[in-house]
Amino acid sequence: MTKVRFWIADHFVMIAAILVLLYLFLPVAYTFVFSFNNYKKSNISWNPEGSPTLAHWQNPCGPPGLCDSLVMSLQVGALSTIIATVFGSMIAFALVRHKFRGRAGANLLVFLPMSTPEIVMGASLLTIFVQGYYRVGLKLGFWTIVIAHIVFCISFVVTNVKARLQSLDPRLEEAAQDLFADPRSTFWRVTFPLVLPGISAAALLAFSLSFDDFIITNFVSGDASTFPKFVYVSYLRGIPAEANVVGFSMFVIAVGLTVAGQLISNGRKAA
Amino acid sequence: MTALAQAQIANTTAVEGDHRVKGRRITPYLLLIPGLLWLVMFFVVPMVQLAIVSIESKFPGYPGYYYLDWNVFNYANALSEFWPQLLRSFLFAGLATIMAFLIGYPLAYAMAFKAGRWRNVMMICVVAPFFTSFILRTIAWRQILADEGPIASTLNALHLLPGGHITETWVAVVAGLTYNFLPFMTLPIYSSLERVDPKVIEAGGDLYANGLTTFRRVTLPMSMPGVLAGTLMTFIPAAGDYVNADLLGSDIDTKMVGNVIESQFFRVPGGFPTAAALSFTLMAIILLMLFAYTRRFGTEELL
Numbered sequence: 001m002t003k004v005r006f007w008i009a010d011h012f013v014m015i016a017a018i019l020v021l022l023y024l025f026l027p028v029a030y031t032f033v034f035s036f037n038n039y040k041k042s043n044i045s046w047n048p049e050g051s052p053t054l055a056h057w058q059n060p061c062g063p064p065g066l067c068d069s070l071v072m073s074l075q076v077g078a079l080s081t082i083i084a085t086v087f088g089s090m091i092a093f094a095l096v097r098h099k100f101r102g103r104a105g106a107n108l109l110v111f112l113p114m115s116t117p118e119i120v121m122g123a124s125l126l127t128i129f130v131q132g133y134y135r136v137g138l139k140l141g142f143w144t145i146v147i148a149h150i151v152f153c154i155s156f157v158v159t160n161v162k163a164r165l166q167s168l169d170p171r172l173e174e175a176a177q178d179l180f181a182d183p184r185s186t187f188w189r190v191t192f193p194l195v196l197p198g199i200s201a202a203a204l205l206a207f208s209l210s211f212d213d214f215i216i217t218n219f220v221s222g223d224a225s226t227f228p229k230f231v232y233v234s235y236l237r238g239i240p241a242e243a244n245v246v247g248f249s250m251f252v253i254a255v256g257l258t259v260a261g262q263l264i265s266n267g268r269k270a271a
Numbered sequence: 272m273t274a275l276a277q278a279q280i281a282n283t284t285a286v287e288g289d290h291r292v293k294g295r296r297i298t299p300y301l302l303l304i305p306g307l308l309w310l311v312m313f314f315v316v317p318m319v320q321l322a323i324v325s326i327e328s329k330f331p332g333y334p335g336y337y338y339l340d341w342n343v344f345n346y347a348n349a350l351s352e353f354w355p356q357l358l359r360s361f362l363f364a365g366l367a368t369i370m371a372f373l374i375g376y377p378l379a380y381a382m383a384f385k386a387g388r389w390r391n392v393m394m395i396c397v398v399a400p401f402f403t404s405f406i407l408r409t410i411a412w413r414q415i416l417a418d419e420g421p422i423a424s425t426l427n428a429l430h431l432l433p434g435g436h437i438t439e440t441w442v443a444v445v446a447g448l449t450y451n452f453l454p455f456m457t458l459p460i461y462s463s464l465e466r467v468d469p470k471v472i473e474a475g476g477d478l479y480a481n482g483l484t485t486f487r488r489v490t491l492p493m494s495m496p497g498v499l500a501g502t503l504m505t506f507i508p509a510a511g512d513y514v515n516a517d518l519l520g521s522d523i524d525t526k527m528v529g530n531v532i533e534s535q536f537f538r539v540p541g542g543f544p545t546a547a548a549l550s551f552t553l554m555a556i557i558l559l560m561l562f563a564y565t566r567r568f569g570t571e572e573l574l
Binding site: 013014016017020021023024025026027028030031034044045086087088090091093094098099100106109110112113114115116117118119120121123124125126127128131132147148150151154158163167204205208209211212214215219227228231232235239243244247248250251253254255258259262266 | 303309310321393397401403410417450508518557
């Protein structure tokens with residue numbers, strides 16, 4: 001009896017999880033379907049006449065500004081991911097592997113940005129950019145977006161890399177030192193490769209957060225536009241279906257790349 | 272079993288504690304400087320500036336100019352005018368956090384214990400919708416929940432929907448918040464469940480032979496650090512959000528404090544002090560809640 005119950009309980013959890021994943025994907029599916037809509041004014045309701053159409057897929061860069069905003073999102077994402085991952089990983093190493101004065105303060109400084117609502121962070125950055133930092137030539141635009149994204153990505157990187165470092169088996173590094181590896185080569189040949197999966201997961205998360213950020217970007221971007229801001233701004237006059245094409249394609253590319261990466265690393269492990 | 276769980280947590284922290292490398296004294300500071308300097312320049316300094324603006328007054332006749340006169344009445348004025356929006360933010364965020372916990376926990380549990388080699392793929396699935404853009408997905412929810420959409424039309428046909436609408440109501444706003452911040456609930460719970468040794472759960476099963484009791488007395492307590500982190504990561508952004516209220520709610524009775532801050536900053540001339548005062552009130556309430564949380568559970572577990 002208990003076995004039967006456990007079987008049901010086991011599968012119940014998995015079924016529930018799959019339903020939750022479907023729920024997560026439901027709006028993505030809507031975005032996909034409405035990329036084929038032959039709409040007149042706004043792409044909100046389905047127009048049975050002439051739909052589905054491939055017109056929007058044939059020229060996704062048609063609406064002015066759309067592809068420029070996508071390119072800017074990718075550039076902002078890449079730059080802020082690289083800088084935040086380097087800075088954040090360094091902080092994580094210091095916090096986990098070193099004892100030093102001011103550790104509690106450093107922890108707090110990392111923790112606070114994560115516990116600040118985006119709107120407060122955006123408001124404070126806008127205030128300092130227009131009231132102070134413009135004096136050194138920093139105008140609202142690409143660079144202020146990058147600066148802001150690095151701030152909120154650093155904390156996420158630190159948390160992720162820290163967790164990975166804390167779960168490492170210290171005996172592996174001890175073994176390396178027993179074999180007369182100096183600290184430098186122990187770090188680069190043992191510790192770093194072991195932490196690398198944590199660092200790359202953190203980088204992936206940082207990129208997705210940067211790519212999808214709207215609230216902070218909206219505050220600090222001035223006239224510059226990222227992809228989410230483009231979509232939000234065009235909402236009132238109607239979002240072009242080409243934005244659905246781009247949004248859905250980015251989703252497919254992200255899933256495709258990460259699944260491919262997973263398969264490659266699985267293959268390496270098996271070999 | 273709780274004692275066992277605590278013993279295991281205590282044990283792992285002890286091992287971690289013993290293995291800090293006592294390297295050269297200067298190394299940790301060199302590692303910290305770039306990142307922390309960045310946070311000081313672009314987080315601490317802006318917050319100080321915002322605090323100053325919150326007690327400034329506008330220059331009569333010069334829109335966009337303010338002077339510091341320690342005008343703490345900004346707070347009183349902002350609160351007396353906008354307390355309903357502030358209260359609503361915490362209410363909506365609280366509801367969305369509870370919903371996200373109920374939906375996200377089974378997903379995190381399945382990823383940690385049932386997914387096997389699929390766990391990384393499932394983790395990607397949780398993050399992947401970010402790439403479609405949160406604005407596009409929220410608009411898709413507007414279409415799904417609209418009067419002519421599948422849910423509202425079915426409920427209306429069955430006469431089960433009082434008022435006849437889902438969009439433009441608080442239900443749609445809370446549903447949108449729940450959906451948008453679900454990954455922030457799921458991932459921390461997953462990462463703390465991932466560290467739980469399945470043998471401990473089996474032992475619980477052996478001793479109690481009841482799945483539910485094992486879950487309540489063993490698994491749930493051991494995943495508490497993740498649950499705490501997840502509730503904060505969901506509640507805080509949800510309390511400050513204005514996009515869901517903007518796209519899914521109505522203009523009258525579902526506006527949140529984020530909507531007020533945004534419009535005071537961008538659309539109300541001379542609104543900076545009010546917006547700053549509201550931002551700080553929001554921040555202060557969140558910090559007080561955080562303080563109570565960390566007093567109860569400890570900071571290290573949250574990070």
